[in-house]
Amino acid sequence: MRGTYWLRRLSQLLIVVFAVTFGCSLLVQLLPVSPAEILLPVGSPEERELLTKEIGLDRGPIGYYTKWLGEFVRGDFGNIYYSGGTEEVSSRLAVALPRSILLMIYTQVLALAIAIPLGVWSAYRVGRRADKVISNTLFTLSSIPNFAIALVLVLVIGVRLQWLPTLDYQPFSAGIWEHLKHMIMPVVSLSVGLIAAYTRLLRADMIATLREDYIIMAASKGLTDRRILWRHAFRPSSVTLFTSAALNMGALIGGAIVIETIFATYGVGFEVFAAISGRQYIALQSIVGLIAIFYVVFNLVIDIVAGFVDPRTRDRRSNA
Amino acid sequence: MRKRKYTIPTYFAFGWLGLAVFLAIFGSFLPVDGYQVIHGDFIDSPPFTAGHWFGVDSNGYDIFSGIINGARLSIFIAVVTVGLGGAIGSLLGITAAYYRGKYDSVVNMSFNVVLSVPNLVLALALVAVLATNVDINEAVPTWRRLVTLIISLTVVIIPILGRIARAATLAWSGREFVVAARSMGMRDRDIIKRHIVPNVLPALIAVGFLAVGVVIIAEASLSLLGVGIPDGASWGGMLARGRNDLEYNPHALYIPIIALAFTVISTNHVGDVLRGRLDRREGRL
Numbered sequence: 357m358r359g360t361y362w363l364r365r366l367s368q369l370l371i372v373v374f375a376v377t378f379g380c381s382l383l384v385q386l387l388p389v390s391p392a393e394i395l396l397p398v399g400s401p402e403e404r405e406l407l408t409k410e411i412g413l414d415r416g417p418i419g420y421y422t423k424w425l426g427e428f429v430r431g432d433f434g435n436i437y438y439s440g441g442t443e444e445v446s447s448r449l450a451v452a453l454p455r456s457i458l459l460m461i462y463t464q465v466l467a468l469a470i471a472i473p474l475g476v477w478s479a480y481r482v483g484r485r486a487d488k489v490i491s492n493t494l495f496t497l498s499s500i501p502n503f504a505i506a507l508v509l510v511l512v513i514g515v516r517l518q519w520l521p522t523l524d525y526q527p528f529s530a531g532i533w534e535h536l537k538h539m540i541m542p543v544v545s546l547s548v549g550l551i552a553a554y555t556r557l558l559r560a561d562m563i564a565t566l567r568e569d570y571i572i573m574a575a576s577k578g579l580t581d582r583r584i585l586w587r588h589a590f591r592p593s594s595v596t597l598f599t600s601a602a603l604n605m606g607a608l609i610g611g612a613i614v615i616e617t618i619f620a621t622y623g624v625g626f627e628v629f630a631a632i633s634g635r636q637y638i639a640l641q642s643i644v645g646l647i648a649i650f651y652v653v654f655n656l657v658i659d660i661v662a663g664f665v666d667p668r669t670r671d672r673r674s675n676a
Numbered sequence: 677m678r679k680r681k682y683t684i685p686t687y688f689a690f691g692w693l694g695l696a697v698f699l700a701i702f703g704s705f706l707p708v709d710g711y712q713v714i715h716g717d718f719i720d721s722p723p724f725t726a727g728h729w730f731g732v733d734s735n736g737y738d739i740f741s742g743i744i745n746g747a748r749l750s751i752f753i754a755v756v757t758v759g760l761g762g763a764i765g766s767l768l769g770i771t772a773a774y775y776r777g778k779y780d781s782v783v784n785m786s787f788n789v790v791l792s793v794p795n796l797v798l799a800l801a802l803v804a805v806l807a808t809n810v811d812i813n814e815a816v817p818t819w820r821r822l823v824t825l826i827i828s829l830t831v832v833i834i835p836i837l838g839r840i841a842r843a844a845t846l847a848w849s850g851r852e853f854v855v856a857a858r859s860m861g862m863r864d865r866d867i868i869k870r871h872i873v874p875n876v877l878p879a880l881i882a883v884g885f886l887a888v889g890v891v892i893i894a895e896a897s898l899s900l901l902g903v904g905i906p907d908g909a910s911w912g913g914m915l916a917r918g919r920n921d922l923e924y925n926p927h928a929l930y931i932p933i934i935a936l937a938f939t940v941i942s943t944n945h946v947g948d949v950l951r952g953r954l955d956r957r958e959g960r961l
Contacts, residue, residue: 368785371789375786376792379789495945499941500941501893501896501940503897503900503915504936507915507933508933614897614901628800629800629901632903633901633902648793
């Protein structure tokens with residue numbers, strides 16, 4: 357039973373990857389102009405023909421896609437074409453991907469570290485003043501677009517107070533503090549919305565869990581509230597929270613375009629933007645394909661993790 | 677037993693949205709200077725300057741006029757995309773959930789495919805492809821940018837609303853009255869029209885308000901990245917322009933931010949209130 361579940365799940369996710377990448381390659385085909393002409397604006401017809409062959413555009417939609425796919429799985433993400441020469445997309449991603457992954461990890465850690473206590477607390481005090489204050493504040497904060505938070509942070513902390521640098525990324529080798537200083541503002545602007553979303557999810561599930569019989573049982577055994585909340589109620593309430601967190605992991609890699617552009621972090625999101633504004637459609641196709649793969653991987657991971665967090669979901673799923 | 681219908685924040689939300697829609701429709705008839713009039717004597721003046729309530733930015737554009745004019749594009753784009761995306765999405769979602777089978781799997785899978793790409797990446801990619809010119813130096817006309825923007829954002833919205841429609845239809849189409857209607861020989865089309873749509877619609881409207889917020893933010897983000905409607909014609913466009921000299925002219929930045937934030941808070945709040953009322957309606961059954 358469980359074997360077939362995983363098989364079906366895996367095939368579903370693989371279809372997503374194929375469909376996304378094929379869709380991208382169709383978009384390249386649908387361009388009103390030949391990509392070779394865009395990539396080599398000053399090239400001679402022979403050079404363009406050579407490029408068309410090299411990319412595989414002369415093979416029709418399916419041929420082009422299979423050629424791209426074959427190279428993609430071997431780690432060749434295509435080239436970025438400048439007027440002076442070419443640059444491999446993979447070498448750019450080798451720089452951008454670690455940045456985005458770090459940004460994503462910091463953001464998730466910060467968001468979860470704040471959201472979990474807040475969610476548990478406001479579920480525990482449901483309907484009381486603490487709950488109302490937390491819920492309303494977070495609701496308002498979650499409605500403010502993250503770029504607005506980013507711009508206000510730049511204005512107040514970066515420009516007026518001059519506490520933190522507003523641009524650029526520093527690697528670990530420049531010192532931990534130097535590295536973190538450049539990350540604080542992007543991470544905070546990305547986290548605010550997530551904190552609100554996570555707190556809300558956890559609060560809702562937690563309220564439902566706290567009504568279950570085994571919680572009443574635990575309370576009547578005389579366990580402390582703190583122990584009940586953290587040891588008995590939190591784990592089964594956290595499945596939705598972690599599912600949503602996993603989905604966001606994919607979205608944060610590549611989806612933080614505006615934040616990465618504002619703070620010049622130059623991660624994957626910025627590469628997407630750069631590929632689009634530089635009309636590098638081959639690069640765009642490969643990067644979007646990579647983002648889709650991340651989405652799928654995180655999806656699978658969360659399925660496995662959910663089974664550990666709440667063993668009940670395993671049976672529920674294999675029956676479904 | 678029943679408490680008052682709406683709380684004070686809800687009145688504020690409705691009030692703000694009403695104002696924004698009013699400005700969007702009648703803004704151009706108000707006795708205010710056009711947003712592209714340059715007030716050379718007032719460059720960089722702060723808010724509350726006589727004649728320029730919200731101040732003037734460093735290009736000499738009056739921010740109050742900008743906000744009024746920007747409401748038109750921001751609201752127009754949001755309403756059109758959510759309307760279009762909602763119509764297409766709910767058509768797909770409702771029929772998929774009602775007929776089930778292969779068609780349902782295909783529709784559901786397509787929603788998942790589109791949702792697997794981050795919103796902004798998808799919108800950016802579509803805008804880029806649809807607005808491509810042969811000559812990179814040739815400017816893309818505004819109407820084409822607008823159409824491109826609307827198509828791209830609609831594609832983003834379709835799966836968001838389509839999924840809600842599908843889930844709601846799945847829940848309703850198993851109900852007794854639908855089974856009864858079917859066993860009496862009612863045609864599928866009529867069942868969908870008479871029994872499914874009226875029940876699914878409230879949920880869709882609630883999420884539709886949230887989707888308006890999503891679109892407004894997406895449009896502003898695209899403008900900030902320089903692929904939206906240029907020249908500060910929308911709130912996002914004003915942000916993009918104000919960002920360049922935020923050190924000397926912060927109000928050119930924070931006033932459009934406030935306008936955007938108020939609008940999104942309002943749509944989210946209204947969507948939330950509507951959803952809450954729905955849950956209560958369901959709870960009574």
